[in-house]
Amino acid sequence: MSLLQMLKYSGLFGQVLVIVGSVGGLLTVIALIRAVQAARVMIGSEGGRAVRRLERGEPAAGVVAEWQLATDSLARWPHGLLVIAALAILLGAFGTVTGLIAMNHAIATATGTAPSPADVAGGHAQALTTLTLGLGVASLAMLAYGALAMVFSGIAFVGRHKVLSARRLS
Numbered sequence: 001m002s003l004l005q006m007l008k009y010s011g012l013f014g015q016v017l018v019i020v021g022s023v024g025g026l027l028t029v030i031a032l033i034r035a036v037q038a039a040r041v042m043i044g045s046e047g048g049r050a051v052r053r054l055e056r057g058e059p060a061a062g063v064v065a066e067w068q069l070a071t072d073s074l075a076r077w078p079h080g081l082l083v084i085a086a087l088a089i090l091l092g093a094f095g096t097v098t099g100l101i102a103m104n105h106a107i108a109t110a111t112g113t114a115p116s117p118a119d120v121a122g123g124h125a126q127a128l129t130t131l132t133l134g135l136g137v138a139s140l141a142m143l144a145y146g147a148l149a150m151v152f153s154g155i156a157f158v159g160r161h162k163v164l165s166a167r168r169l170s
Contacts, residue, residue: 009129017088017095020084021136024085027081028144031078038152078149088133088135091134092132092134093134095133096127096131098127099124101123
């Protein structure tokens with residue numbers, strides 16, 4: 001089943017889930033760009049800006065404080081992905097419940113002894129596709145969070161090591 005077919009069956013909740021997933025993807029790209037910028041500043045080819053400032057004899061406390069502020073702001077970026085993952089799971093569950101309600105409504109309002117499969121299939125399709133989309137978006141957001149957290153902690157570790165090494169030398 002293609003994504004367009006899934007959106008057709010999932011209705012409004014599927015469309016909201018795709019928007020939430022797109023925001024998560026955009027947040028990931030922005031966070032990666034910030035990581036590259038931070039890596040250039042903190043652990044660039046010449047040892048990073050903080051290390052060069054220490055080598056020029058600037059007070060170590062101010063340099064380390066500025067570096068810590070940059071590291072802390074960088075570390076906050078991936079946390080938005082956790083919110084997106086939680087939101088995607090909840091939207092998927094909410095879409096599942098509304099699909100089941102639609103399915104039960106079709107059964108309750110059927111004329112005759114039993115509803116036709118076509119009457120029940122719409123709600124069933126909505127329930128399953130919104131659950132699938134929600135779990136998919138949440139899984140991708142969690143994977144992106146894990147990857148970004150590892151990248152950011154690696155940048156912070158290498159940058160901290162360079163700053164402390166330069167601090168000891170000065």
